[in-house]
Amino acid sequence: MLSAGHACLSQYIQLYLTGYGLELADIEAYRTWGSVxxxxxxxxxTxxxxxxxGPLGQGAATAVGMAMAARYERGLFDPGAEPGQSVFDHTIxxxxxxxDLQEGVYLEATSLAGHQKLGNLVFLYDDNRICNDGSTLAAWSENVVARHEACGWHVLEVEPAPSGDIAPQELLAALIEAKSILDRPSLVVLRTTIGWPAPTVGGTSVAHGTPLTTEELAATKRLLGFDPERFFDVDPEVIEYTRRARERGQALRQxxxxxxxxxxxxxxxxxxxxDRIQAKSLPPHWxxxxxxxxxxxYIPTRVASGRVLTALGGVVPELWGGAADVAASMxxxxDESSHFLPEGNPLPGGDRYGRTVNFGVREHAMGAIMNGVTLHGGTRIYGGTYLVFADYMQPALRMAAMMGLPxxxxxxxxxxxxxxxxxxxxPIEQLAGLRAMPGFNVVRPADANETAVVWEEILRRQSERPAPHGIALTRQATPVLEINPDAARGGYVVHEATDDPAVILMATGSEVQIALRAQQILEDDGTATRVVSMPCVEWFCEQPATYRESVLPRTVRARVAIEAAASLSWHRFVGDAGRxxxxxxxxxxxPYExxxxxxxLTPExxxxxxxxxxxxxxxHTTI
Incomplete structure (x- = not known):
């Protein structure tokens, strides 16, 4: 995991040198349109x-999620093996x-990693003391070693050789030691010089993101023993040597x-x-x-979601998760008797392979950790907090949407x-903001039965149309309606008009009940009124045009959207005549009433x- 994503060129070069998918032409095409x-x-x-x-801190927190997933997966398939001896044991x-270390999400995630004693996790910290604006001393003076040790990490420090670079033998020894520590995560601090060995910009912020000048590049090549007139030129013996990594990898794999x-x-x-879980299929009869x-x-949809989750827990063992300190409310x-906690934790129900995760008040890290669990594969993760605190999670949500993580x-x-x-x-602006995020699906069910249907649909989509989903749930009770499988299509007619509709009322969540009461008033007054529930506008927009037309016919231009939130995301559905x-x-x-x-927000x-x-x-029609 390269959390310092701005250093990706070094990663690309390693992939090229070792023969894993990249060629020299890909390196030449770095940062250009259409390149990998x-x-x-x-x-x-790639x-x-x-x-x-790239967004700093995200990769580190994602790595914590991968390490947690590795432990949970081991518990599913090989819990009795000795430490370090299972085929499912591996290091992240x-x-x-x-x-990364200055970002809040990093501290959230590393605090949890230390608490969880993730001995399968190693961070390599490039401590060059330079940031984009110059020396880190301008904004940062904390004791990084002490901080990590206070969070329960094992810390090793590797000092540079007299030449200014890290001695490979010392680095290798540190990595081997870090991998051998199984009772806590490890941080390997590498005291490096940024831009080494460039003669004038090495050790300065110029080397952080500015290309070397022609003169500086030539001088650096001379110091390294290269011909300054040759560019993108790698000697065949270098490739022959570095690509032996594939042979070693194949032997290890076998x-x-x-x-x-x-x-x-x-x-x-x-x-x-x-095999079933790897194939992303669900158990029979789930x-x-x-x-x-x-x-x-009358059931709050948060309560209905909890009942669905408990029922699924008994048949879908790969489903696990928790909340950011609001589990009782959410x-x-x-599984109350099985909490994901390390050995030695005194809380009742603690189990290193437990299903219920206590993320603590760490919403941002929770989102990024969930991304890491999903990227690792082998399990299905969920996490809960209040909708208004989705704001704290935005960078992680955006990363999930970019990667299409379910x-x-x-x-x-x-x-x-x-x-x-x-x-x-x-929450006011949160629903509209989340709907504006490409690739993210916002689901707001109207009642308990819609909640059950959308849970089913989300699990089905995890394997067929993977994408992140957010289910917005009510605190207050809502009346239970007849179950309708068309809720899985994102929008459907929840109650039809007595005649060809003169107006369509569309709503989400608890406001569907307001629309239904308004429909009764309008119908009693002789106005044929259709009510549409729209639990997920993204799903609805995926449906065939014929289905969307059957729910929202273009001929009915009188429309009203009802949602206890910002109106921004509804104008495309109500049109110029709608409200x-x-x-x-x-x-x-x-009081909410x-x-x-x-x-x-009333029927009237x-x-x-x-x-x-x-x-x-x-x-408008007359005009």
Whole structure:
């Protein structure tokens, strides 16, 4: 894992030298349009790149997730093996920089890694004391070694040789020692000189991101014994030597495969489960375990989600996760008796292979760790917090969307329904902002049965159409409606008009019940009204045009969208004659029933909007 993604050229060069997918022409095409060597590494574009990285701290936190996933996967398939002896044991390595260490997400993630005693994790820290603006002393003077030791890390320091470079033998010894430490993560501090051995810019911020001048480049080549007139020229004997790495890798792979086949023979049932999970398929009959809720009940969708999660936990062993210190409120505890904790932790239910993760108040790290778990493969991860704190997670969410990672985010307290918590905890702009993110799917179910259907759809999509999903859930109870499988299509007719509709009311989440009450008023007044539930606009937009037309026919231009959030994402659906009943200001403190009335989220307000839309459509049609 290259957390310091701006150093990706060194990674590309290693992939070229060792023969893993890149050629010299790819190095020459560095940072150009259409190349597989962009200015920061991109997962899925370049062979050998384990994660997209560059936003500092993200790669490091992702590596922590990989290490956690490796431990959980070992628990699924080979829990009885001695430490370091399982075919599932492996080390996660990450290259980090001083920029990574200064990011908040880095501290969140490394704090959790130390707490979890992740002995399968090693960070290599390039301590060159230079940042983009010059010396790190301008903004940073903490004791990095002491900080990591305080978080429970094993720390090794490697000083430079008299030449100014790191001696390979000392580096190798440090890496071997770090890999041998199995009871805690390790940090290897490398005291390096940035730009070494460039004669004038080495050790300065100029070497951080500015290309060397022609004169500086020539002088550097002379110091290294190269011909300054030759460019992108590698001697054949160098390639012959470096590509022996593939031979060593193939021998190691063959040795591992023999051990793996022995494991398969000794554990046939676990091997069968391993094959299913590797194929990203779900267990037989898993859908039959998903609960169906009885219409007429009133259930918060966060509670319904918890019941679905508990039911799935019994049949989908690869599903695990937790919350950022709000598990009791979020209903994210998949197994109360099995908490993912290291050996020696005194809490009841602690198990190094436990299913329930206590992320602590670390929302940003939780998001990046979930990315790492998913990139590692072999399991399915979810994580929960309140919707308003999705803001703390944005960089990790964006990385998941870029990489198409099928992570599952659970976000409760999805509106002013939070009530007395006040404006700081009442999400307004979050839904629109998340919907604006390419490749991210926002799901806001109307009731308990919609919650069950969308959970099923998300799990199905993880293997068929992988993408990150965020499920926004209510704190307050909502009435349970009849189950409708079309909820999996993202938008559907939840209640049809008595005649050809004169107006369409579309809503998400708890506002669907407001739309249904408004429909009754309008129908009693002789206005044929259709109600559409839109749990996921991204899924709806994927549907065939014929289906979308059947739900939102173009001939019905009078439309009203209802959502207790910013109106920004609804104008494309209501058109020029439509109306949006939403909230384009921050909330207030008070009982949620009062807030809905004061902010105009009432059946009466929807009825007024519907009549305005009908009149606007009539006037526009006449014109």
């Amino acid at each position: 060597t962009p200015g920061h590494p991109e997962f899925g574009l 062979a050998g790149i384990e994660t997209t990285s 390595w990450a290259m980090v920089s001083d920029g 040795s591992w495969e023999k051990r793996f086949e022995r494991w398969r023979r000794e554990h046939p049932l676990r091997a069968e489960e391993f 859908r039959s375990k998903v609960p169906i809720f009885q219409p007429g009940e 209903n994210t505890t998949i 992570v599952i985010h659970l976000w409760s307290h999805d509106s002013i329904g939070v009530g007395e918590n006040g404006m700081t905890h009442q 949006v009943v939403g909230i384009d200001r921050f909330g207030e403190c008070g 009062l807030l809905y009335r004061r902010f105009g 307000a929807v009825v007024a909007g519907a009549r305005e839309a009908i009149e606007a459509a009539r006037v």
